Amino acid sequence: MRPALLYPLLSGVLILLFGLSLMAGPVWVPFSVWTTPDLDPRWAIIFELRLPRACLAVLVGAALGLSGAALQGYTRNPLADPGVLGVSSTAALGAVIALYYGATVISPWMQPAAAMVGALLGVGVLLALSGKGSSLVGFILAGAVLNIIAGAGVSLALSLAPNPWAVAEIVNWLMGSLADRSFEEVRLALPFIVLGCGLLLATGPALDALTLGEAGARSLGVSMSRTRALLAGGVGLAAGAAVAVTGVIGFVGLVTPHLIRPLVGARPGALLIPSAVGGAIVTLAADIVVRLVPAAVEIKLGVAMAAVGAPFFLIVLLRDRSRLS
Amino acid sequence: MSGFSAAGLSGSDLHVDLGGRRILGGVSLNLSPGQVTVIVGPNGAGKSTLASTLAGLLKPTSGLATLDGRPLSAFPPRERARRLAVLPQTPEIAWPVTVRTLVGLGRTPFTGATGLSAADHAAVDRAMQTTGVTAFADRLVTTLSGGERARVLIARALAGEPEWLVADEPLTGLDPAHQLDAAALFRSLADRGLGVVLTLHDLTLALRLADRVVVLSQGAVLADGPPAAALTPDVLRRAFGVEAVIETTAAGPLVDVRGRL
Numbered sequence A: 001m002r003p004a005l006l007y008p009l010l011s012g013v014l015i016l017l018f019g020l021s022l023m024a025g026p027v028w029v030p031f032s033v034w035t036t037p038d039l040d041p042r043w044a045i046i047f048e049l050r051l052p053r054a055c056l057a058v059l060v061g062a063a064l065g066l067s068g069a070a071l072q073g074y075t076r077n078p079l080a081d082p083g084v085l086g087v088s089s090t091a092a093l094g095a096v097i098a099l100y101y102g103a104t105v106i107s108p109w110m111q112p113a114a115a116m117v118g119a120l121l122g123v124g125v126l127l128a129l130s131g132k133g134s135s136l137v138g139f140i141l142a143g144a145v146l147n148i149i150a151g152a153g154v155s156l157a158l159s160l161a162p163n164p165w166a167v168a169e170i171v172n173w174l175m176g177s178l179a180d181r182s183f184e185e186v187r188l189a190l191p192f193i194v195l196g197c198g199l200l201l202a203t204g205p206a207l208d209a210l211t212l213g214e215a216g217a218r219s220l221g222v223s224m225s226r227t228r229a230l231l232a233g234g235v236g237l238a239a240g241a242a243v244a245v246t247g248v249i250g251f252v253g254l255v256t257p258h259l260i261r262p263l264v265g266a267r268p269g270a271l272l273i274p275s276a277v278g279g280a281i282v283t284l285a286a287d288i289v290v291r292l293v294p295a296a297v298e299i300k301l302g303v304a305m306a307a308v309g310a311p312f313f314l315i316v317l318l319r320d321r322s323r324l325s
Numbered sequence B: 001m002s003g004f005s006a007a008g009l010s011g012s013d014l015h016v017d018l019g020g021r022r023i024l025g026g027v028s029l030n031l032s033p034g035q036v037t038v039i040v041g042p043n044g045a046g047k048s049t050l051a052s053t054l055a056g057l058l059k060p061t062s063g064l065a066t067l068d069g070r071p072l073s074a075f076p077p078r079e080r081a082r083r084l085a086v087l088p089q090t091p092e093i094a095w096p097v098t099v100r101t102l103v104g105l106g107r108t109p110f111t112g113a114t115g116l117s118a119a120d121h122a123a124v125d126r127a128m129q130t131t132g133v134t135a136f137a138d139r140l141v142t143t144l145s146g147g148e149r150a151r152v153l154i155a156r157a158l159a160g161e162p163e164w165l166v167a168d169e170p171l172t173g174l175d176p177a178h179q180l181d182a183a184a185l186f187r188s189l190a191d192r193g194l195g196v197v198l199t200l201h202d203l204t205l206a207l208r209l210a211d212r213v214v215v216l217s218q219g220a221v222l223a224d225g226p227p228a229a230a231l232t233p234d235v236l237r238r239a240f241g242v243e244a245v246i247e248t249t250a251a252g253p254l255v256d257v258r259g260r261l
Helices: A003-023 A042-075 A087-100 A110-130 A136-159 A164-174 A183-201 A204-219 A224-246 A252-264 A269-292 A301-324 B047-054 B077-083 B099-110 B118-131 B146-158 B176-191 B203-209 B233-240
Strands: B009-018 B021-031 B036-040 B062-067 B084-087 B164-168 B195-199 B212-217 B220-225 B242-249 B252-260
Touching: A003 A042, A003 A252, A003 A269, A042 A183, A042 A204, A042 A224, A042 A252, A042 A269, A087 A110, A087 A136, A087 A164, A087 A224, A110 A136, A110 A183, A110 A224, A136 A164, A183 A224, A183 A269, A204 A224, A204 A269, A204 B084, A204 B099, A252 A269, A252 A301, A269 A301, B009 B047, B021 B047, B021 B062, B021 B212, B021 B220, B036 B047, B036 B176, B036 B203, B047 B164, B047 B195, B077 B084, B077 B099, B084 B146, B099 B118, B099 B146, B118 B146, B118 B176, B146 B164, B146 B176, B164 B176, B176 B195, B176 B203, B203 B252, B212 B233, B220 B233, B233 B242
Parallel strands: B036 B195, B036 B212, B084 B164, B164 B195
Antiparallel strands: B009 B021, B009 B062, B212 B220, B242 B252
16 A cells, blocks of 8 residues: 555544544544533543643553564564563563562652663564574564563562562562553653664664665665664663553554554555554554443453454464464 | 775775674685676575675674775665665565555655655655566565565565665575576666676576675675676585586576585
8 A cells, every 4th residue: 555545544543542532432533522622521621631641642652562563573573572582571670670669669760761771682682592593483483582581580570479469469460461550650761762663763774685685785885783782772761661551452463563564565664654653553442342332341451462362363273384383 | 905995895804703603714805896706605605694795784803894995884774775785584574565665665764754656656666667676566465475475576676776776685585487587687787887796506506696696604705706707616515515516598698516525
């Protein structure tokens, strides 16, 4: 699809869903309320609950979608995503350590900081483990190792937790959700996500050249060390900050580039911006769905995404298994 | 340093160690533009390593690879890439892009974040015409045959309109007809002034195509010169360990390998 069609289409859907996200929920807030803010108490629902939630969905979705698209482009692997590659897990471990040691009491910035450090360490280990001549499965295996290590670290923190409430708090947060977030979380995540996305967008030409493999890209004058630094910094900041404020929401970065790839002619650089918008759309849509599902307790967004994303992962794996082996 | 002139693509006393093993042990040569230089040698002789070193992708452990007298390692990567294009031995095409998009990647050393300019598109069109792939410019690379794919990859290398083309075993995996097509293409590129450096396994093709043949054996140059002078039965015996006769046929010289020593 031509950019002249794709961008208006994606933006249109995004705006539509953003509007819907302000209306939809256990309490349906119709459009008419927006015109009479001072008179209607439901205005509080929009402004205090749903607006920050929708903003966060856009931010976090864009961070995850763009991170996934960049990681897939770099690894030439359609299964790459911050969750699958363990970056979300190491970010979560960082955030859990900050929570566990009460660092969040010192400053609210400690949690995103710790999550970003975790994410940066995760990407760093990933790029080092897969190293030169990285095979397609090499990244997935490196990601599996990271997921195991980070999972063990989180379990350790849980088993050492001083009281059951701390456990409940950590577990609750880990599952990934946009519920009950305020503009405080938006403020904490925004600068890092914007900066991270900027770094990731700068990898575009290098990711295009990587279509020809690492040798091909290097022969075209692409600096692999610069590309790796941009990628690590970008994913570390964007995905790290996203995990810090919402917990682990997996598969957005996996599913979104897949849906968009055929629309942009598979060129990895052309996939970046649409994947950011697409990630925001997927996250907004999923968040609206979990709000509308009639359940005693709202389903966690991270859990819902895993329920949809894991089968998707399996389908891609089965379809591409000959190419990936 | 004596022994090599400033112009052209040169290696001077190139030593390359990889993984603790010596791959090249003192290779010196000076290649001229407008010629097809073919590097031959048995498996493990260091052909690919020499090609990568001359392409500036591999830094020699000692010695110097230069382009027009300037060390390749001193070139900014983009500038080097503009002047010298490389076809890797096992070209990878990771995504199902169109032929035109793939060939356009050859313009990477010229483009910024804004994508291809009109001049870039014109160069892409010229490269596709030269290699005869214009007819399937809008097809996906995943749907191409091996011969079509090889030509598209050559078009990609030419899209940057380089002065030098270094191709590592570009004819491997092609049927005889497509091998001849590709060889004729390399010939015509050299006739137009491009410096073409190829590694090949087919000795007969090397004899017929090359202006100059470099025979590598165990990381050193065993013979270097015009094809008939470089590829003699004696050299083939020492380099490959085979008994061979060079016959003259109506179609040109033919290397007839009779057996192992």
